[in-house]
Amino acid sequence: MFGSLIYAARRSVRNMRQSPFLCGAAVGTVAVSLSILALFAILALNVQELTRHWSEEIQVTVYMDVPPQEEALGEWIEKIEGYPEVEKVSYVSRGEAFDRFRERLSEDADLLEGLEPDILPASLGIGLKENFRNRAGAETLIEKLRENPSFSDFRYGQEWLERFETFADMLQMIVTVLGGFLLFATLFIVSNTIKLTLYARREELEVMALVGGTPLFIKTPFLLEGALQGTLGGLMALAGAFVFFELFLLEGLAALPFFSGLYGIIFLPGSHQLLLVLSGTTLGLFGSFISLRKFVRI
Numbered sequence: 001m002f003g004s005l006i007y008a009a010r011r012s013v014r015n016m017r018q019s020p021f022l023c024g025a026a027v028g029t030v031a032v033s034l035s036i037l038a039l040f041a042i043l044a045l046n047v048q049e050l051t052r053h054w055s056e057e058i059q060v061t062v063y064m065d066v067p068p069q070e071e072a073l074g075e076w077i078e079k080i081e082g083y084p085e086v087e088k089v090s091y092v093s094r095g096e097a098f099d100r101f102r103e104r105l106s107e108d109a110d111l112l113e114g115l116e117p118d119i120l121p122a123s124l125g126i127g128l129k130e131n132f133r134n135r136a137g138a139e140t141l142i143e144k145l146r147e148n149p150s151f152s153d154f155r156y157g158q159e160w161l162e163r164f165e166t167f168a169d170m171l172q173m174i175v176t177v178l179g180g181f182l183l184f185a186t187l188f189i190v191s192n193t194i195k196l197t198l199y200a201r202r203e204e205l206e207v208m209a210l211v212g213g214t215p216l217f218i219k220t221p222f223l224l225e226g227a228l229q230g231t232l233g234g235l236m237a238l239a240g241a242f243v244f245f246e247l248f249l250l251e252g253l254a255a256l257p258f259f260s261g262l263y264g265i266i267f268l269p270g271s272h273q274l275l276l277v278l279s280g281t282t283l284g285l286f287g288s289f290i291s292l293r294k295f296v297r298i
Helices: 002-018 020-055 070-081 094-112 135-145 158-200 202-210 215-255 257-261 270-294
Strands: 059-064 086-092 122-128 153-155
Touching (some): 020 215, 020 270, 086 094, 094 122, 122 135, 158 270
Antiparallel strands (some): 059 122, 059 153, 086 122
């Protein structure tokens, strides 16, 4: 068994040496396709990180017409903090709300001269846990808060949150569609490249079958060849994506105002890098399998 595997590995390497053009075409196809996919994944990961950063600002604001007593306020906060959707609760008095409003007006703060803090309501700012930073999570929490008659109004940036969720859904759809298209195109090209290799050696394969070679013995070198070509393509794609990231994307994305709030532009994490290389291996192996199954009848 071990000897057969060594023979298959040697033969797959010999096959690649005998057809350098076809081998280079297969490796290059995998490399180019996975490079595009890797660069798009980098963009998607950083945009997702950006949306996660934005989602930290999502909170439900509860307004109260009448400021609560200190004891009642403590009970409310304790109860709300016990809800599974809630991460933190903060109380904003009328005076604090008035001071914040004055700061936002900046140079126009003199417009508030003569007005009392009572013009603004007291409120509770409720921060949501990460899994509930969406419209459904906010609305579920508001339904629970409506049980308290002292809470007069609720706000959670409905319009902004709807646009935020639409953007996130659109990004996920684009990643799925583009990734699927690139993988399918790569699989198609690799399998047809392997077919050309098999066609050039068809007589040799038929002779091996006539002298008693089993289907597994004959096909294994070509399966290993496809897997090796895919692995090389995946490694080249990873290296190419890293070089492009360091030379262009790192500074280019950091210069965009949208990404100014991030701590840093990230490259593919280790798990994604391994997945990229394994994707190349799988594409090569599966492409060879398709070609052997549909083209070589032995």
